[in-house]
Amino acid sequence: MEYYSKEIGRLIGELSTLPGIGSKSAQRLAFHLLNLPKDEVNKLAETIVSARENVHYCKECFTLTDQDICPICANPNRSKKTIMVVEDTRDLAAYEKTGKYEGVYHVLHGAISPMQGIGPGDIRLKELIQRLQKEDTEEVIIATNSSLEGETTAMYISKLLKPSGIRVSRIASGVPVGGDLENIDEVTLLRALEGRTDL
Amino acid sequence: MEYYSKEIGRLIGELSTLPGIGSKSAQRLAFHLLNLPKDEVNKLAETIVSARENVHYCKECFTLTDQDICPICANPNRSKKTIMVVEDTRDLAAYEKTGKYEGVYHVLHGAISPMQGIGPGDIRLKELIQRLQKEDTEEVIIATNSSLEGETTAMYISKLLKPSGIRVSRIASGVPVGGDLENIDEVTLLRALEGRTDL
Numbered sequence: 451m452e453y454y455s456k457e458i459g460r461l462i463g464e465l466s467t468l469p470g471i472g473s474k475s476a477q478r479l480a481f482h483l484l485n486l487p488k489d490e491v492n493k494l495a496e497t498i499v500s501a502r503e504n505v506h507y508c509k510e511c512f513t514l515t516d517q518d519i520c521p522i523c524a525n526p527n528r529s530k531k532t533i534m535v536v537e538d539t540r541d542l543a544a545y546e547k548t549g550k551y552e553g554v555y556h557v558l559h560g561a562i563s564p565m566q567g568i569g570p571g572d573i574r575l576k577e578l579i580q581r582l583q584k585e586d587t588e589e590v591i592i593a594t595n596s597s598l599e600g601e602t603t604a605m606y607i608s609k610l611l612k613p614s615g616i617r618v619s620r621i622a623s624g625v626p627v628g629g630d631l632e633n634i635d636e637v638t639l640l641r642a643l644e645g646r647t648d649l
Numbered sequence: 650m651e652y653y654s655k656e657i658g659r660l661i662g663e664l665s666t667l668p669g670i671g672s673k674s675a676q677r678l679a680f681h682l683l684n685l686p687k688d689e690v691n692k693l694a695e696t697i698v699s700a701r702e703n704v705h706y707c708k709e710c711f712t713l714t715d716q717d718i719c720p721i722c723a724n725p726n727r728s729k730k731t732i733m734v735v736e737d738t739r740d741l742a743a744y745e746k747t748g749k750y751e752g753v754y755h756v757l758h759g760a761i762s763p764m765q766g767i768g769p770g771d772i773r774l775k776e777l778i779q780r781l782q783k784e785d786t787e788e789v790i791i792a793t794n795s796s797l798e799g800e801t802t803a804m805y806i807s808k809l810l811k812p813s814g815i816r817v818s819r820i821a822s823g824v825p826v827g828g829d830l831e832n833i834d835e836v837t838l839l840r841a842l843e844g845r846t847d848l
Contacts, residue, residue: 453742457715461700464693469681470674477739482668483697484704484713491701494663495694498682501660502690505683514683516656540676543652 458484510581512557512574514539522546522554529553531588535578535607537561537595545593553591556581561599562606568599570606578607582616589617596623657683709780711756711773713738721745721753728752730787734777734806736760736794744792752790755780760798761805767798769805777806781815788816795822 454462458480466476483491507513508520511533515521522528522542532553536542542555560573582590592607594600608618624642625634653661657679665675682690706712707719710732714720721727721741731752735741741754759772781789791806793799807817823841824833 453745454738455704455714455716455719457700457703458713458738461696464696468678470677475669477742478669479667480700481713481737481739484701486701488701492698495698497660497663499691499694501656501679502683502685502687504656505654514657514680515654517654520654538680539653539657540680543676546652 507557511555512559512577513542513555514557527552530585532591533578533581533587533589534591534593536593537600537603541593541595553589558594558603561594561597561603563599563602573603575607575610579610582611582614587616589619591619591621593621706756710754711758711776712741712754713756726751729784731790732777732780732786732788733790733792735792736799736802740792740794752788757793757802760793760796760802762798762801772802774806774809778809781810781813786815788818790818790820792820 461480461483462473462476465471465479466473468476471479483494501516504516505514506516508515508523509518510523511520513520513522517524529552533556534542534545534551534553535556535558536545537558537560539557542557545551545555556574556578558573558575558578560568562568562570562573578590581587590607590611592604594603604620608620611618622645623638624645625631625638631639660679660682661672661675664670664678665672667675670678682693700715703715704713705715707714707716707722709718709722712719712721716723728751732755733741733744733750733752734755734757735744736757736759738756741756744750744754755773755777757772757774757777759767761767761769761772777789780786789806789810791803793802803819807819810817821844822837823844824830824837830838
């Protein structure tokens with residue numbers, strides 16, 4: 451980056467460490483920031499620092515929140531009898547957008563991946579078990595991703611919870627709504643076939 | 650963004666105002682930042698603020714730099730007799746990467762675009778003229794982009810400088826080296842034909 455002066459090079463370098471930002475995007479971002487009014491740049495920097503400072507895990511469900519207990523766990527209208535287990539806060543948000551789920555969540559912050567050396571102790575699984583021991587849960591819905599890691603995690607949790615007698619379910623795999631069959635991979639098509647329901 | 654708590658929503662909102670960052674990328678970036686160690690986040694924020702604070706235009710060529718006079722203008726080995734006119738600092742960096750250009754630059758910070766209401770007064774053209782009046786320039790190489798705006802700007806500058814007797818040239822348009830003819834648009838092919846040179 452010697453084509454740019456030191457401060458610019460440092461800015462481009464920092465930005466290109468962010469996920470999905472390659473060296474070209476980092477340059478574009480850097481020059482965008484350098485051309486913004488100073489107070490907008492300061493506001494952006496403050497927002498970043500303040501979010502990192504004030505956002506932490508919800509004490510109950512481990513989603514990221516700026517409160518002690520997240521608004522979902524704190525909402526008396528949400529049923530604590532159903533816990534949906536997701537891999538991260540974005541997955542929680544995806545289900546919240548449907549507006550139809552009335553239970554609470556548990557965010558694992560990852561999935562079991564022997565390939566990457568992530569075991570059951572590296573995700574928030576112990577915390578789920580502790581929660582189930584304290585609370586009067588009727589159903590645990592496992593909504594981990596439909597990837598190898600997500601499926602492994604789902605399997606592991608279901609075996610772990612079997613002895614407790616709590617109902618454990620898994621969200622359905624199949625053809626996405628509006629999906630064109632010809633563009634869908636074989637594994638998904640087979641899953642959709644296995645999971646067929648009577649009409 | 651009511652699916653996320655306030656601070657997270659604000660962070661995602663700020664990030665999605667950046668160029669090339671849509672709402673999905675902003676979410677991914679936000680959660681990446683929230684999971685980084687605090688000191689790394691602070692360093693990123695400081696780098697952004699410091700770059701914006703300390704980077705300004707070079708007093709001679711108007712490139713972005715953290716010094717009064719940029720390293721290129723300050724380099725006694727660079728010939729001030731040749732000035733390459735570019736649209737922005739990234740274009741300058743692109744030519745610097747070739748390592749073969751030994752003159753200096755002039756950065757316009759934009760191009761004339763009647764469609765977007767950008768006239769000759771909105772780019773650093775006056776400053777180029779002032780520079781030419783003070784300095785002993787022999788050639789102005791116009792290296793604005795090969796877009797409608799870039800061509801318009803090139804035309805405008807060449808007409809403006811004609812009476813001064815300074816040689817004004819334009820970088821060649823044509824087939825990129827390694828480019829496959831069949832994938833190249835007609836306008837470029839015609840340009841390459843018009844600009845053919847004897848072998």
